[in-house]
Amino acid sequence: MHRRTFLMAGLATLAAGSQASAQMKMDDMNAMPGMDHSAHGMPGKPPASLMLKQGEALRDLPRLANESAEAGLFRARLTPAPATARFVDGVETPVLAYNGMTPGPLIEAFEGDRIEIDFTNDIPGEDSTIHWHGMPVPAEQDGNPMDPVVAGASRRYAFDLPAGSAASYWFHPHPHGKTAEQVYRGLAGIFLVKPKADPVPSAYGDTVLVFTDLRLAADGSIPENSMMDLMNGRVGDHVLVNGQKTPALDVPLGAKRRFRLFNATNARFLKLSFGAATMTVIGTDGGLLEAPVAVGDVLLAPAERLELVVSFDRPGEVKLETLAYERGWMGPGKPDDSGLTLLTVNVASEAGEPMPPLPEKLRTIAALGNATVNRRFVFTEKMGMGANGMEMGFFINDVAFDMKRVDVTARVGEVELWEVINKADMDHPFHVHGTQFQVIEHERDGKVSPPAYRAWKDTVNVARGETVRLLLKQDLPGQRMYHCHILEHEQLGMMGIVDVTV
Structure with missing residues (x-):
């Protein structure tokens, strides 16, 4: 049977069976919810009785206040906890929020600053972390799933912002098996790192x-x-x-x-x-x-x-x-x-007032140079009947994520060429922790094309049937994640660990 037909046939079987379940390809997660054909179970069909407020003035995200009076030090507290939001007049929606805000808050700091965030997990019964998405932080500060903060516990995330790190970052939870749920329930914030001198007017x-x-x-x-x-x-x-x-x-x-x-x-x-x-x-x-x-x-x-x-x-x-x-x-x-x-x-x-022109040159991005190591990462998905009913998973190089397994060993400072090959039935955005990379080419249907511009990236979309080639190097040692950033697919196994050694 053709692979695409197999997937569709498997889905039809699942929808027809009221007791059908699916087994996630993760080491500690079991049955998934069954198919839901109610209005709120299918995307694009909101309950007709709920009308969200619209057309209000765009609001700025609240800034996280700096509790430090010391120059060059940003110190603050972040606490994820249950809260309520009012998306519809007269209706309270239970959410998760950082410091009562969703989305938000917004952290603003500068290159060269020291960052100290005291984090307390007030989510009942669930581990959580803060992953500083895209930021050049040490591995032990990166909020990886191997480093959870259990419910009721606290820790301090502390790191320095190096020169050249000015960019638009964000932060979100990354606990094992709960990332998707904690994000869609409201946990996401913004981290702006500003340069000392900004070329944009x-x-x-x-x-x-x-x-x-x-x-x-x-x-x-x-x-x-x-x-x-x-x-x-x-x-x-x-x-x-x-x-x-x-x-x-x-x-x-x-x-x-x-x-x-x-x-x-x-x-x-x-x-x-x-x-x-x-x-x-x-x-x-x-x-x-x-x-x-x-x-x-x-x-x-x-x-x-x-x-x-x-x-x-x-x-x-x-x-x-x-x-x-x-x-x-x-x-x-x-x-x-x-x-x-x-x-x-x-x-x-x-x-209004006359606008100054945008500079023709914003900065210089040096090429990473020639790679000394080549790696291939192949995305696939599988669905079929198993001992526990309908089973499905999303895989990289034919294996699902195992928190106890190191998939790749790399060395600090070594430039690597990664080929990310999507043999699955949908696009997958690919994210690497701990570094920024440079995409050098895309290949699809036999046609190779360069990117539209040189840029630093930590997430790149890999379309169905596409191969994306990128250059990267890790500058800090420790274990890092690489994964699909469709968060449900990450939880179904499309994630791996790279151990960066000195």
């Missing part, structure tokens, strides 16, 4: 746009993952921006705005356009590009970040909208992600 502002998605049951609660969520990754019914549905932003005519885009969803791919407004990419996961690049649209895979400068040269409404993108889907309930309005920018008829 300050007149453009610095606006953070964090994309999350939300699914609500009829009673306003957040339902658990269904079988479809586990297969495809959880896609909610509503895309939120800074926790709001279709917020609005007012700008004067002729304004140029700097936007930092963060895809903090579990599994949603966002192909985005500002319509007729001119978009220029100035940065990616690991900070600024060497030079600005004009674009018509951008693709933001789960966990990716982009910095844009958008020029608003015509009065009236400008909408940040989603465009169609085929990321692959197994089974029924495929969401239609095209034509969603995420943000409305109201451009005034009166001009």
